[in-house]
Amino acid sequence: MIDARVFDDISKSLGKLLPPGVSSMKDDFERNAKSAVQSALGNLDLVTREEFDVQTGVLRKTRQQLKELEVRISQLEPAPEVGGTPDATD
Numbered sequence: 333m334i335d336a337r338v339f340d341d342i343s344k345s346l347g348k349l350l351p352p353g354v355s356s357m358k359d360d361f362e363r364n365a366k367s368a369v370q371s372a373l374g375n376l377d378l379v380t381r382e383e384f385d386v387q388t389g390v391l392r393k394t395r396q397q398l399k400e401l402e403v404r405i406s407q408l409e410p411a412p413e414v415g416g417t418p419d420a421t422d
Contacts, residue, residue, distance in 0.1 A: 339366045339369055339370055340366065342365065342366070342369050343361075343362040343363070343365040343366035343369065344362060346361070346362065346365045347359075347361055347362040347365070
């Protein structure tokens with residue numbers, strides 16, 4: 333999950349963009365901004381780095397197995413005859 337400090341930093345950065353005359357609303361704005369960012373990111377379908385790395389390993393292994401199976405299949409298939417005619421049904 334994303335570190336909570338990231339949300340604090342984003343909300344404070346947004347709060348600094350407010351004009352000086354509305355500084356009384358700064359804390360309220362920062363809370364609302366933090367909540368909005370957390371909500372938006374919470375709705376995304378994100379995975380942790382660890383989950384991503386595990387799935388990358390699974391995919392790598394699956395691709396290797398696929399290559400090995402393709403080689404085995406090509407060895408089992410009969411080679412086409414040189415100069416032969418294709419089967420034709422009349």
